[in-house]
Amino acid sequence: MRRSLLAMFILAIFVSSTSSAGLIHDLNPRGDVSVMDGDLINHLSTNDSIEVIAQFTTPVDDLKRQKIAEIGLETLGEMRVLHGGLYEGTPDQIRHLSMMEDVFFIERNRLLEHFYLPGDPTNASAMMHETVHVVNSSLSWHRALIDRDGQVIFDNLAFAEWDGDGTTAVDLDTGIDGEHPDFDCGEPWTGEKLIWSAKWSGVAWVDAPNCNSDTSSGHGTHVGGTIAGNGDASAGRRLGTAKGAQIVALGTGDGASIFAAEQGLEWTYENSRPGLNDFNIRVVSNSWGTNGDYNPSNVIAQLTNRLTYDNAVAVIFAASNSGGSGAESDDDLRTNVYANTPSAISVAALTHDGGAITSFSSRGWINQQHTWPDIGAPGRDIWATAPRATAIDASTRTQGDLYYMAISGTSMATPHIGGIATVLIDVAPSLGTAWYQYEDHDEGTALVTGESAQGFQNAEWFSANETRVHEVELILELTAQYDLLKNQCEAGNDEDSCNDIPEQCYVSSQTNLCHDWRVGHGLVHVDHAVALARTLQLLRDSDGDGFVDHPEVTVWDANDYYMDMIGVREIPLETDQLRHAWKGEWSHFNNGPTSTFGTYATDDRHYVWIPNGTTEMQVAFTSLEWNTDNAQIAQIRPNIDLGEDGNDDAAGQGTRTGDTLHIILDVDEEHWGKWCEFDVTGTAISLFTETLSGSEFMEPRVPYTVDVLLKLDISEPIFVEFEQRLDGYTDLDPAVPSSDYDSSNAGNLIYIRPVYDQSRIPLWEQSVSAHSDSGFHLDFIIIIVILNVILFGIAVLVRNKMYSSLDVEIIEATLEGESGD
Helix, strand or coil: CHHHHHHHHHHHHHHHHHHHHHHHHHHCCCCCHHHECHHHHHHCCCCCCEEEEEEECCCCCHHHHHHHHHHCCEEEEECCCCCEEEEEECHHHHHHHHCCCCEEEEEECCECEECCECCCCCCCCCCHHHHHHHCCHHHHHHCEEECCCCCECEECCEECCCCCCCCEEEEEECCCECCCHHHCCCCCCCCCCEEEEEEECCCCEEECHHHECCCCCCHHHHHHHHHHCCCHHHCCCCCCCCCCCEEEEEECCCCCEHHHHHHHHHHHHHCCCCCCCCCCEEEEEECEECECCCCCCCHHHHHHHHHHHHHCCEEEEECCCCCCCCCCCHHHCCCECCCCCCCCEEEEEECCCCCCECCCCCCCCCCCHHHCCCEEEECCCEEEECCCCCHHHHHHHHHCCCCEEEEECHHHHHHHHHHHHHHHHHHCCCCCEEEEEECCCCCCECCCCCCECCCCCCCCCCCCHHHEEEHHHHHHHHCCECHHHCCCECCCCCCCCCCCCCCCCCECCCCCCECECCCECCECCHHHHHHHHHHHHHHHCCCCCCCCCCCCCCHHHHHCCHHHHEEEEEEEECCCEEEEEEEEEECEECCCCCCCCCCEECCCCEEEEECCCEEEEEEEEEECCEECCCCEEEEEEEEEECCCCCCCCCCCCCEEECCEEEEEEECCHHHCCEEEEEEEEEEEEECCCHHHHCCCCCCCCEEEEEEEEEEECCCCCEEECCCCCCCCCCCCEECCCCCCCCHHHCCCEEEEEEEEEHHHCCCHHHHHHHHCHHHHHHHHHHHHHHHHHHHHHHHHHHHHHHHHCCCCCCCCCCCCCCCCC
C-alpha cells in the first residue's frame, strides 16, 4: 500500500512538473519578451531569419561567444563600447537568446529612414545663404569681439570671429563626397575642412577613396555642407552654419541599418573621450531614424546617453517627416524614436524663411511632452552641397546648379543645428550635461489635454540621470524665437488644423517658456545663443586660462547677463586701408546641353562694400595656371563691376607676377556706399581628366584666391557701416596702413560694428550672491553664521546675568612662600 502511495506521489509530481513546464511555455511562447523591442516581437511570428542587436549586462567573452554559438546564432559583428553584438538566427534561436541570464535588451536590426524629400524646390530662388541669415549665423559672424579688458580682438589684423574653427562635428549619414570644392579634400587646402571621410564596410570603418564616402545616396553630402561647408564652389557665399568648423564624415551607406548607425556612434564615442579627443569632436548630427516612443534600452539611446554624459558631446536628431497633428494614438506616434531620447536634441523643420512649421515636419504627441521637438530650424528648399553620381544628384540636375542642390526635410533642419551646436561649444568648451535640467515630460496628467499622460512613464523622470539634457539644448531653448511661429503652419497638411495653441501658449515647466508639439521652443537664434554660451564660459573660467574655476555656474546664471554682451560700438582704426579676402574653385565645362553657366559651372559672384572716402582698389587674384598633377592649363581672371552697373571695370587691366594678377582701379565718389560685384571668367583644359583616377568630378577645376585692398581718404572722419546682403556673407577688415598714411589722422577711420563685448560680463565672484542657486547657498551660510553669532551673544549675556545675580565670595589666594608682610 505504501509503495502504491509512493508511486502515485511520484507520478503526481511528474505530472505536475510537466504541466508546469507546459504552462510556462504557454505563458511565454516567444521567449522573454520583457527584454525585446516591440518590432522584434512582431517579427518572431515569421519563419524568416532575423538579424538582431543584443546587449548584455557583462562583456562578451569567449564563454558567452560559445553559448551564443551553441544556440545556433551567427555572430555578424560585436560592439566595443556597449556589451553585445549583431546576431542572425531563427525566431526560436532568438527566443533562446532572450532567456540567457545576462541579456539586457534585444532589438531587430531594421533599416533606417533618412528624412528628406527629393525633387524640385517649391521656391527656385531660395538659397542656403539665406537660411544662415534666417537663423542669424551671419550676424553672429559679423560681430567684432571685445575682450575682458575692453580691447578689440584681432586675428592677423582682421576682426576675430566665432565660426566654429577648431571644433569638429561628425556627420553620421550616407557619407560625404569629399571631392566637392566646399570640403577641401584636394589641394591646395587638404585637411582644412574634411578631417576624415570613411565608409562602413560591414565590418569596420575604412578610408574612402578620393575622400568620397557618399557613393549611392547624396544625402550626407548635403547634410555636411549645411553643417560646415565653406562655399568654395560659390566664391564663399553658400556657407554652413559653422563655416569655420571641421568635419568627419562617417558613411553608413544608403540602406543603413541600426547596427551601422550604432557603429558610427561607437566610433564617435571612442574618438571623443576627454583626454583622447585629437580632433576635438563635440557634436554628432543624425538626420535618420524611425518613428516611435522613447525606449531607454535600445542601443542608439544608450549611446546617445553615453556620448552626452561621458563625453559632453551634443547629439542632434531629426524629428522625422511624418507630419500629423499631435493627436495620434500610441501605435501611430510620428516623431523619431531616437529624437525622443531626453539627452538628444530633437529638431523640427520650418519653412525657408523660418516663419512657419512645414507640412511634413513630425508633430509630437499632444499627451506626452518628451515627444515634442526641442528646437526648430529651416528645412524647406535648403540649398547645400550636391554630390556626383548619386540618386539625389540625378533628381536635382534640372535645378540649374550642379554644385549645389535644394531638398527639404527635417534632415535639412538638423544639420543647421549641428553646425550651430559646434559654434556654441567652440566659444564655450565647458558645455556639457546640464545636471540641473531635465527634459520636458508629462507624468500622470498631460499638460495640454488634462487627461492621463500617454507613452513612456517614469515616476523618477525629474531625478533620473538619463533624463537630463545637454547644456547646448537648454541654451538653444532659452534663446529661441517662439511668438512668430505660434499657430503658423505651411499649407499641405490636412491633418493639422493649426489653431489650437492658446493666446498664453503652453509653458514648459523646465524652461518657463512657450513650448509646443510642432515647433518645440521655436526658431533657433544663433546670435543670442552664442552670447549666452560665451557668457557661461566667462563666468566659469574667470581668469580665461581655459580651466573651469566655477563648475557650479549654470546656464540659468549666465541667462541673467548675456544680453549685456550684445551691442554696437564705434571702433576707431589707426589705418587708412580696409581688406577683404576669399577663396574658391572655378569651373566652366560644357559636356552636353548648354545653359547660361555651362553644364558644370561654378557661380563665382562675390560682393565687396565700398565705403565713403574710398579712392583706390587693389586686387591680387591668384590662380594656378599650370597643374602638373593632371596636366591642366588654365587662364582665369576676375571681372570687377564697381557700382553694379553691368560693366567690367577691370577689363584689360592688370599685370601678372607668377600666378598672381595685380589690378589697381581708381574709385570715384559715384561708387561709394554701393556694392562692388566680382565674378571669375576664363578657360581651362585638362589633358588627363580626373575620371582616370576614379574621380566623379570630370571637369577642370581651378582653385583661386582674391585679396581686395581699399584705400580711403581719411583727412576727415569716415564712418564705415553696412548691412549684410541676403545672397552671401562678406566682410571688411582693417589692413596695414598705406605708404601715404598720415598718423595725425589716426582714428579718423571709424567702424560702426555690432560686437560681443565680453568686458560687460562681471566676474563670477562679484555676482555669485545675486544671480545663482549657489549664491542662495552662500547667503544661507552667511545667515547661519550671523544667527550663530547672535545666539552666542545672547548666551554670553544670559550667563553674565546669572553670575551677577549670585552671592559670590571672592577668595584671595597667595602663592606658597609669599609673605603677606
